Amino acid sequence: MNIFVIGNIFNTSGVYTHIKNVTEELVKLGHAVTLYTPSFLVDPSRKKVLDELKGVEIHPLVYSYLENGVTTQIRTFRYFINSHTVYFNWGDLGPDKKILDELPSKVNIVYDMHEDPITLRLSYHIAKKLGKPLVKLLHDEPFRNSFGRGYRHFLGLKGWVYDTMMYFFYKFDKWAFLRAMRDGVLRGIASVSPSAFYYSGLDRVSEKYEVKTKVYKPGNAFNRDILFKYRKTRNKSDFAVFYARLVPQKGLYELPKIARELNTKLVVCGKLYNESDKRFLEVEGIEYKGYLPYDELYRTVADAKVLIYPSHQDGFSLVVLDTLALGTTVVTYDIPAIRFVYGGLKPVKIVREYDVKGMAAVANKVMEMNEQEYENEHNDEKVRQFLDLHSKWENVAKETEVFLSSFVK
Known part of the structure; x- marks a missing residue:
């Protein structure tokens, strides 16, 4: 397979560990992987991670963002608001609109390795432009069918405000997923554990649109x-x-x-x-x-x-x-x-x-x-x-391979 990956390789959490190891193992299994990090996630302070990826092709635009001083917007209030209101700005890709004109010629599937609606918007337009299936990976739940995330229990009044905001933002996030499924672009949703489906109910919602779901076993590994x-x-x-x-x-x-x-x-x-x-x-x-x-x-x-x-x-x-x-x-x-x-x-x-x-x-x-x-x-x-x-990332990559290949004719 020729896999086009949307992934934040600059992430400092376990998400980075998963993306790095799984993409490298997919290459070892004989697949061609091209990785693109959206401009709003590029972090110049961690550019050395690009040299650590073995066998994975980094899209040239990522290097261009680094050269032009583009920096991550994560942990800014603007990013927080933008990331939860993509449904209302579905066509606004900002600087990442460039990628639509610079996509690889050979792509079998688009794999968005984040649960966020803001990367879903981008991967949706990429998959639609290519005419290829889009598969989304959940690390955490993209939204909850509940009142916020429970921050009120340990953040007091600030937590109440946050949970109230998230109550509405989760509805907007869900609408983004529903649009991607309803339009026939999002064809598969995988998760590293059952908890993301437990909180969001996406596995049940996806049945209506004939979108495949899968919980990877194992979903993560250690070295x-x-x-x-x-x-x-x-x-x-x-x-x-x-x-x-x-x-x-x-x-x-x-x-x-x-x-x-x-x-x-x-x-x-x-x-x-x-x-x-x-x-x-x-x-x-x-x-x-x-x-x-x-x-x-x-x-x-x-x-x-x-x-x-x-x-x-x-x-x-x-x-x-x-x-x-x-x-x-x-x-x-x-x-x-x-x-x-x-x-x-x-x-x-x-x-x-x-x-x-x-x-x-x-x-x-x-x-x-x-x-x-x-x-x-x-x-x-x-x-x-x-x-x-859970002692081999190869096991996680094989789970990924089986799921992705089910969408490739």
């Missing part, structure tokens, strides 16, 4: 050759660890409350996106190490006896996956993304969302486990099978 070098299930140190993007939706504001209930210190690793949030890390019981190089991070997580993960928002948590691969037990909230992917695995302890005391209590019990009991949980057959399935 076995790297992580297993650090894996450790014995001789653990007596401390808990947290690592992720240091933002409220990942549980940043709950960390001080959890730390107060722990019988050990909580080591926190990650990048702060808002300097004013540093006060949540400058409390007794928390040792903030900042952003660590991968080798130091893996050693720290493998040495810890338990990962505290009070995340409210995930599609398929690579933090939890990598932590399991490193041989460390996880205590996390009961949210769909965790329940659907990790439910039933002994080293993943699930507590009610927002129950900070319950999370700390379970973590304290993990800290008290003897080595044999701890190791037995990590060597459980179900855990071993789970890690084996």
